[in-house]
Amino acid sequence: MGEPGTKEVFRLEDLEATGGRLMGRKHVLSILVENEPGVLARISGLFARRGYNINTLAVGPTDDNKISRITMTIDGAEHPIDQVTKQLHKLVHVLKIRDLEPGESVRRELALFKVEADAHVRQEIAQLTEIFKGRVVDVARRSITVEITGDDEKIEGFEQLVRPFGLIEMVRTGEIAVQRGRSET
Amino acid sequence: MRAVEAIMECLRAEDVEVIFGLPGGANLPTYDAIYDSGIRHILVRHEAGGGHAAEGYAKATGKVGVALATSGPGATNLVTPIADAMMDSVPTVFITGQVRTDLLGTDGFQEADITGITMPIVKHSVMIRDARDIPSAIHEAFHVARTGRPGPVLVDVPQDLSRADIDYEPVGDIDLPGYQPTTSGNAKQIRLAAKALANAQRPVLYVGGGTVSAEASAELRELAFSDKFPVTCTLMGLGAFPAPHEQWLGMLGMHGTRAANWAMDEADLIVAIGARFDDRITGKLDEFAPAAKFIHIDIDPAEISKNVAAHIPIVGDAKDILPRLTREYQSLNPNRQRLDDWWVKIRKWQQEYPLRYEDSTDSEIKPQFMVQELMRVTEGNAIVSSDVGQHQMWTAQYYDFPEPRRWINSGGAGTMGFGLPAAMGAQVGCPEELVVCLAGDGSLQMNIQELATCSDNDIPVKIFLMNNGYLGMVRQWQELFWDRRYSAVDTGEHPDWVKLADAYGAKGMRVTDKSELGDAFKEAIETEGPVLVDVHVTREENTFPMIPAGQAARDMVG
Numbered sequence: 001m002g003e004p005g006t007k008e009v010f011r012l013e014d015l016e017a018t019g020g021r022l023m024g025r026k027h028v029l030s031i032l033v034e035n036e037p038g039v040l041a042r043i044s045g046l047f048a049r050r051g052y053n054i055n056t057l058a059v060g061p062t063d064d065n066k067i068s069r070i071t072m073t074i075d076g077a078e079h080p081i082d083q084v085t086k087q088l089h090k091l092v093h094v095l096k097i098r099d100l101e102p103g104e105s106v107r108r109e110l111a112l113f114k115v116e117a118d119a120h121v122r123q124e125i126a127q128l129t130e131i132f133k134g135r136v137v138d139v140a141r142r143s144i145t146v147e148i149t150g151d152d153e154k155i156e157g158f159e160q161l162v163r164p165f166g167l168i169e170m171v172r173t174g175e176i177a178v179q180r181g182r183s184e185t
Numbered sequence: 186m187r188a189v190e191a192i193m194e195c196l197r198a199e200d201v202e203v204i205f206g207l208p209g210g211a212n213l214p215t216y217d218a219i220y221d222s223g224i225r226h227i228l229v230r231h232e233a234g235g236g237h238a239a240e241g242y243a244k245a246t247g248k249v250g251v252a253l254a255t256s257g258p259g260a261t262n263l264v265t266p267i268a269d270a271m272m273d274s275v276p277t278v279f280i281t282g283q284v285r286t287d288l289l290g291t292d293g294f295q296e297a298d299i300t301g302i303t304m305p306i307v308k309h310s311v312m313i314r315d316a317r318d319i320p321s322a323i324h325e326a327f328h329v330a331r332t333g334r335p336g337p338v339l340v341d342v343p344q345d346l347s348r349a350d351i352d353y354e355p356v357g358d359i360d361l362p363g364y365q366p367t368t369s370g371n372a373k374q375i376r377l378a379a380k381a382l383a384n385a386q387r388p389v390l391y392v393g394g395g396t397v398s399a400e401a402s403a404e405l406r407e408l409a410f411s412d413k414f415p416v417t418c419t420l421m422g423l424g425a426f427p428a429p430h431e432q433w434l435g436m437l438g439m440h441g442t443r444a445a446n447w448a449m450d451e452a453d454l455i456v457a458i459g460a461r462f463d464d465r466i467t468g469k470l471d472e473f474a475p476a477a478k479f480i481h482i483d484i485d486p487a488e489i490s491k492n493v494a495a496h497i498p499i500v501g502d503a504k505d506i507l508p509r510l511t512r513e514y515q516s517l518n519p520n521r522q523r524l525d526d527w528w529v530k531i532r533k534w535q536q537e538y539p540l541r542y543e544d545s546t547d548s549e550i551k552p553q554f555m556v557q558e559l560m561r562v563t564e565g566n567a568i569v570s571s572d573v574g575q576h577q578m579w580t581a582q583y584y585d586f587p588e589p590r591r592w593i594n595s596g597g598a599g600t601m602g603f604g605l606p607a608a609m610g611a612q613v614g615c616p617e618e619l620v621v622c623l624a625g626d627g628s629l630q631m632n633i634q635e636l637a638t639c640s641d642n643d644i645p646v647k648i649f650l651m652n653n654g655y656l657g658m659v660r661q662w663q664e665l666f667w668d669r670r671y672s673a674v675d676t677g678e679h680p681d682w683v684k685l686a687d688a689y690g691a692k693g694m695r696v697t698d699k700s701e702l703g704d705a706f707k708e709a710i711e712t713e714g715p716v717l718v719d720v721h722v723t724r725e726e727n728t729f730p731m732i733p734a735g736q737a738a739r740d741m742v743g
Contacts, residue, residue, distance in 0.1 A: 010380045012385060012454060015497065017490070017494035017496050018490065018494070019494060019495065019498070033363075034363060038301075045304050045305055046305070080490075082490065090485070092361060092364045095362055
């Protein structure tokens with residue numbers, strides 16, 4: 001396009017549509033909300049009504065006690081992410097939404113794995129835990145419980161490794177994330 | 186002062202001149218404050234009637250409509266009007282009573298979680314938890330209801346908090362950091378849109394109810410007349426562009442004109458102004474306007490590319506954007522002859538396929554004729570409300586609205602029973618105007634109790650009942666798509682509408698002969714007070730033309 005007001009030939013065919021498209025990757029949305037009753041219900045209700053699936057959801061306080069942060073992950077292959085964020089923005093108590101780019105953010109999740117383990121495999125699981133920089137948090141006669149922190153790939157990697165031992169339970173917090181560098185999330 | 190008195194102070198500060206409502210246990214304190222508030226209160230006979238009246242008032246005046254209800258069933262009776270106001274973006278504030286805070290969550294008498302129930306259908310809602318928050322909550326409710334894309338806001342006030350003693354100070358600024366609607370359109374986008382318009386060979390202006398909400402009818406006309414742009418309106422947009430007019434294509438959509446729908450189908454550029462590409466407009470989405478690029482002007486960014494991807498989105502207030510777009514367009518000095526071929530094509534469609542029906546040659550009253558008679562007698566100068574169904578579509582097709590806010594109907598939600606209470610609200614807001622409710626016999630029963638409200642409050646709405654003894658639109662679909670298996674659509678012989686009108690203190694009339702229709706309409710209009718004219722029309726008449734659900738504009742039938 002030339003400068004405004006110029007009369008160069010303009011072709012309608014050259015226009016490209018914006019928005020409304022599926023962006024086929026996982027999105028981590030970091031949402032700042034006013035700490036008001038029912039905010040989470042409004043957000044989850046909006047997702048239910050519009051048919052969006054939430055993969056993970058984590059809610060917690062921020063450094064400002066009037067504001068909470070919701071971190072959620074959504075599959076961009078299923079839902080047009082611009083539509084999801086625009087609908088969220090319509091909620092009066094939603095202050096800010098950040099769609100965190102994978103390369104520009106640090107993501108962490110905590111998971112607890114309770115694995116079947118009698119005496120002779122306990123050592124092996126403990127070693128795997130060490131490789132994943134995790135911790136053994138509980139040991140019983142026939143089980144062991146391990147804590148792993150990391151992004152979802154790391155946690156899912158660990159899950160695959162311990163599943164053959166007999167995974168009794170897995171509990172995950174859902175990811176939280178922060179923007180890399182000086183700028184605020 | 187008592188919190189309820191602070192509420193009245195707030196309502197006065199918001200220039201509220203009338204409230205529609207119905208009292209009960211949980212809002213007794215509010216009604217005690219209304220008693221000497223100086224604000225007009227109209228006692229409705231059902232909360233849904235009050236809610237729709239607030240909508241009718243808002244749609245006709247552009248001001249915020251207010252309705253009150255008590256807790257529990259009073260509040261749940263507002264659910265339909267709230268949903269309706271959400272779908273049609275009607276600025277409304279609903280104030281409900283709630284049980285005392287110590288009873289909350291205990292399934293107390295007349296307790297209902299109305300903020301929870303209405304969460305998906307409000308623009309915003311708040312349940313008061315501290316009496317001191319009441320004044321700011323009320324002002325925030327009005328602010329959110331009327332700004333940006335308008336909509337319904339609910340304020341739920343527990344009974345004990347409403348009678349609490351608070352220090353009231355007039356509220357100054359609204360503090361809602363999460364609510365900052367964009368009103369000013371982006372200059373670069375507007376320039377781009379002007380260039381696209383100047384290069385379009387087959388443009389159409391597709392105008393929705395947002396143009397009416399934005400009070401941008403004059404600005405729309407300016408844009409349309411800056412060249413010879415063809416204009417079509419949605420059901421909600423009727424009146425934003427004057428009908429009839431040489432640039433007017435008629436309404437578009439499921440029961441729109443062929444000229445409007447086919448112009449969309451062949452357009453190379455569609456300018457959507459305060460319209461949201463509803464399924465009643467697009468039909469089969471994949472085949473909607475296949476040749477077109479889209480400029481989408483809307484104050485709600487979430488509407489952009491929701492159903493149809495926009496090529497040039499412009500978020501903001503149409504009243505700000507349209508004049509700037511017009512100026513940019515004019516500065517490009519576009520070649521005006523480029524639209525000539527487009528108009529030749531459109532004129533051909535208009536001549537070949539005007540709106541038409543086969544009129545009777547005897548005394549039978551065709552429903553379309555009934556609307557045309559109403560148009561003739563009122564000279565197109567009435568505020569017309571309707572219910573939902575065939576009569577609504579015929580009114581939209583055959584009544585020409587010269588100005589916005591003259592056509593009051595339930596578009597998005599399609600709420601039967603909307604017409605009478607909405608007409609009542611419109612009449613209260615516009616006491617000098619002739620307000621007509623063109624009702625269907627299926628719909629009118631749903632809120633007929635408000636006829637008593639009209640009679641008791643000297644609200645002289647004129648109801649013209651298009652009586653075919655059927656739930657006509659459903660019957661039409663059963664005829665066309667369900668093999669004429671008429672299932673549960675015959676509404677029978679009752680009530681006797683003339684007697685019913687009489688019982689409610691209104692004048693009742695009946696017309697069964699075509700030759701008497703015009704005079705009956707005149708008599709009704711000249712009669713003081715509310716009138717119900719029961720007009721017996723052709724029983725099995727179909728609303729045409731029509732795009733069958735899920736099909737494309739090219740597939741229009743009838």
